[in-house]
Amino acid sequence: MATTSDEQAAGQHYLVCGIQDCQRNGQFYCNDCHQPMCEQCKDKHQKSPNNKNHDIVLYRQRKHRLPKEKCKLHPTKNVDIFCRECNTPLCLKCFLGKEHKGHEFDDLEEIYAEKYALWQGEFSKIQKNLLPTSEDLKTDIEEDVKEIQNIMESIRTSMKAEAESLKNLVDEVTSNKIKHTYTMEKSLLQMLKSQETTYNDYIKYLGKMSEKFQEYLSTTNQKLLSSNILKLKTIPETSKPVPPVFTAGQFNRDDVAKLLGRVNVPNTEPEKRKIQPMEAVSTPMKFTEKQMEQSKEKSDMKPTLSLSSSVTKVREYSVPGVDSAFHVSADKSGRLWASDDEGNLVLTDLQGNLLQKIKTTGEDDGFHTATQDRGLIYTDQDKKMIYRITPDTRITELIKTGDWTPVSIHSSRINGDILVGMREAKVTRYNNAGKEIQNIQRDNQGQELYKYPHYITENINGDICTSDWNKQAVVVVNKSGQHRFSYTGQGSRFSPYGICTDVLGHILVCEGLNNTVHLLDQDGGFLSFILSEQQGIRSPRGVCVDDENNLYVGQLNNKVTVYKNLE
Template identity: 75%
Template sequence: MSEPSDEQAAMQHYLVCGTEDCQKNGQFYCNACHRPLCEQCRDEHVVKNPDTKFHEIVLYRHRKQQLPVEKCKLHPTRNVDIFCKECKIPLCSKCSTMEEHQGHKFDDLEEIYAEKYALQQGEFSKIQKYFLPSAQSLKSYVEEDAIQIRKIMESIRTSMNAEAKSLKNLVDEVTSENIEHTHIMEKSLLEMLKSQETTYDDYIAYLEKMSDEFQEYLSDTNQKLLFSETLKIKTIPETTKPVLPVFTGGKFSKDDISKLLGNVNVPNTEPEKRKIQPMEAESTHMKSTEKQFKQTKEKSDMKQTLSLSSSVTKVKEYSVPGVENAFHVSVDKSGRLWVSDDIGNLVQTDIQGNQLQKIQTSGWEGYHTATQDGDLIYRDRGKKKIYRITPDKKITEFIKTGNGTALGVHSSLINGDILVGMKIDTEAKVTRYSKAGKEIQNIQRDIKGQGLYRYPSYITENINGDICTSDFNKHAVVVVNKSGQHMFSYTGQGSRFFPFGICTDVLGHILVCDGDSNTVHLLDQDGGFLFIILSQQGTTFPRGVCVDDENNLYVGQLFTKIVTMYKYLQ
């Protein structure tokens, strides 16, 4: 066998071909032989070998599950591999020749097992991809409603206190006015009585004077009294008694006060049922899953889709001016690169590697991302802000991160949302913002309340909406679905794993740089490790990765300014 090329050596396989002495990528699978096959061995299997040309060859991920080995109780040297349809029991081939099974019809037990396995896998997938996320989403809605109820009730209590305070102020005001009025009434009445007192003082003085005159007349010894006029006494002045004020208490009840202050009640309307997303799309996916074991070689060959190539091909290299290294890479829809180093230099180049613009910011994580519209989103850790750069080089402030420190940033190619890894003191989370910069979701804990992240430094989104986060401090790639439900965590293939740059491709693969082995790992959509797509022989110290619209893989390196473009899909 000839020696592999440099590009082939750079691709170290995890799923190797099952043909003896063949070490190529076993991306196909023979359902009859139950072994993986590379592309070359697949062709030899069904074209050149007459004994196996009718074997069913499918993609590895569509393989039929092999029947578990179980020995026949009657014939211990035989495996149970057929099913008697009349007796409804599993048998070995020798049992089928026995007299009690004469004339019976039999099914291939492996076919039944594969079908049942696909059905159970489908049900399991429903739980993981529909029921559990939907229930978790509904639970989050309940929690949001509880928060809203608390806010509403607190607002109502504040309003009630304000209403009561307002009424109390009015009561105090009216009471104060009434009391002031009593003082005025009291003064007026006392002044009237004082006037009457003066009248009587004057009258008493008059009487005393008259009394003296009478005494004078009565004491004379002459006959003056006989010739004087009789003195007349003035009548006593009349006065009136004051009409005493009377207090009439207000007539009110508790109900009257309730009417004044208002009340709280729940409208007599029918509660609205929470919306549960239909499972139509998921059902379609499940039906497809249930039929995967029936896919034939002809259908697989006719299917015009991309697949993993048996080798990685280097297309070209860029030497990026203005940066110390290529720590993170983004590519926009025009094919222009944005490259940043670990000291805050952010540079845009054209497809020839010429510098178009340069920005000075701060940080070393995956802090910039190209959008659907051709803009670039980047964050400045020192200023605690996220900015947008339009194709005409206009820079505008986009989001303020407040107390949090923004780390990784990613723009969704599905809906344009912005995903931001955040670190706040000892807590970490991924926050989703709308295209307009409005905060709409926080992903922080799993279903058990445990923190999902420690340092979410690089973020990407898969074709199914899963959010894939490279967490350096947690030594893991943490994947949640679009509702924030934890799906899986990938912790590498060795004793240590230091994830850096991360991206996904059109087939749903997850590609992540490992700073310990200085390789790029390729995972399937569900977190299953496939193989090392780039080893140290291909690219030295890979740190940043991204995939463009033409399915080219860009890899940035730690100790050089080089960004290398590869082809790994065919």
Template identity: 75%
Template structure:
């Protein structure tokens, strides 16, 4: 039986033994025959005289088979040895030729297997270290660019405020100076007016004296001329005003710059972006038996988990939630209990046996309008009052966040981004708002880099292991994913048919699980939006799936009124 390719092997639960008519798990590999063997066939293989000296190893330690290449000098022979002196590959017949007499040869298959393992290791480094690390650095750069834009806008705002403050001071000083000038001018004019009055009075005095002297000079009064003594008052003395002088301010452009402040880059060494060192290659390290076993267990667990999600989901049990007419959304708290809601606004807390623990009436409907925190609090939105409430485990209800004129639809407590994500709508617009754990608004995510609207009706929100914010948008008929900085990464719109996304969650491997109400399926996507498989369908007794939640390796799916584990 031919060995399956790597792609075929990945699609099977185990490798099939290469012995004819044997269907057991081929966990071993014969490097000579290049075929997988089960444990029984391996034991039989070493008993046969012709194969008892064949090298048999675990399948994962197998030697790669040398590709078939015909010898140019001997077309009926395959190239399978390597001349160490001539540094060229040969066939076995070439090694008997005179020009290779006395030369040393190596098995070309051994060289190929070694080189294959080396390049496979390099390829693995690209996939597991270089590419993810470079992508992370690129994300860091994008985040730095976003931060720089915010900082620069803040600096511009501060600078404008400084200019306005200085302008106000300039206006205030100018107004005081002008008022002082008016006061000085009036004082000087009043002094001059007083001097003018003094001389008016003196001129009037001289007029009277002139008239009196004219009388004395007349013939009839000549007697008086000899008897009167002539005496004229001296001219009054006045002072000249000291004229004001304007002394211009002494300032320069540098002085203004000092007053207004300046923007500088700190004079310090540039910090290198942190590049996490690559873990040492396993092929060049000596692991203890215990370390190898632990590594195998982790790898097997991850492979088993991924396989179980991408292939099939087994129904464990199902139950009905009392007080809920048609289950639409669910939230799991740290104790393993669930909050389940219906389109009528009934929000019920239940244990995993379906027993009702408490019930509240809300204004919610089909949206994912409630979530739980790490402390066990329940957070839910009120569309009518445009308020987000918090309920503590002791059943105390408090008004947590007011959303103003935006109507809150969906909410998710972010354990990775550390905060609360709220999907909201207003007058045909929609956005995701990120609040801190204390309820302070941090960021609004509304448009992409091209200025296009990201959201229409953000019904359900969740987060992924890489910090991405995943939104099930019923209006756009898409799963819209942005990174933690709010930059659009991708939108999944289905596989060519009508897509009606509702409940959404992610698992520990970064897969995205989303309910499709139209096709009655649960779709499994990778963290980059690639479609992987359908993990639950109408053929598996699920109808109109609305909600899905991942909790402790268990998927809870909700169709109409029945939660299925």
């Protein structure tokens, strides 16, 4: 069985007092004796008359002992004195010699301790600041490498998609022109066929006339002389057709390049990487249990609702013809389209007067979108069709979505593309002519991105932002379809509805459970509750921003509120 001292030696994890036979914690240090001491031995040590001038400090504040070094002139002596004038270390025997008489001296141990502290400080800077900061900067650079690679790959994908879109447009235009040549050919051939029929009829006529002349020529002279002279019809006149002439288009490589997008490096000053200043380096604090509990309580608190001071309510009106305003779309003329969960879709003017009403199969989804030409595009879930309403209110079929049910739609302000959220959980991009050019369904790990993307919009950087009811999240992918982030609200539950973006790239989304409109930055960071019950908002559902950055919010009670100067 181990003894008590054996146990202490085996379990020792602190510095032991240097006084003989004392095993207590040596938390103090005598700079003159160069040994650690416990508190009891320190008191005894200071009470001795011989030690009354000894410098006793906390162990971590100790002076480091001068390493033993032999004098070059007196090999049996250790150096411990420093001659200022000669700038050289000396032993006691050198100090007493005539050569250094009258010189000024310093305690070599003091100089060593100062130098040690200085180098220790520099070493500490390396370990606590310079090295970690440099490693963080290196990691930051590695992340930038990945980001640049992703951005460039995204640009390449966008360029290919743009080129493919241009090719499709060229094929479409060429196909239409070729169809026109067949129409022209048909018309010319019909004209020639008519001329051919005319001469066939005339030839038959001449045959009949030839038979009559032969009959008369074979009769007696008396009968021939008594007959009237037959008159022949003249040959019908016709015109040769004027064949079409093909005029080749005038274009070159530069013309094609101008049609396509280009990649430029913005003329902006590069942002310098942040380097943590030395004075900001500190040892991590150790919190007490009470402080840790207070910190936990703060983290469990919901964020305080706040209204951006730049949002001012300018008007509010009830939309006629709908029971609620589940989705709103403002067009360029300031008119507003609004829809309810019964499929009623109405157009109103700035005063809320009803201009047009359509019955659709839409529900509580973002199933319509204003276009740049002051028209509207909307979905029909039952027919799996997308319709276009022209500015003069004519309705035409635009896209058939096949086996997929379109529930949300957005017309891009960047390039006119049409983004459609499908109930069976994907997002499809069509060009303005209705040709399918992209499908977004899974992330890089093969996981499904969506469950029910019932509202959709596009940000100024090309990001596709969807409000997904079943995932209880805002799901954002870049233009190439790569997942960027998902936002799940500020509480335990998040019920997202209408979503839009403003001219600064902010994302605004209605939240149904807590009667709020969330304001996010371009990267999904929560900025504030820009609207809440405190501002009279009740069950916000639809949201959009017009060309002047005015904010429209539709509510469950068919009211639409307009806010000015959103920044």
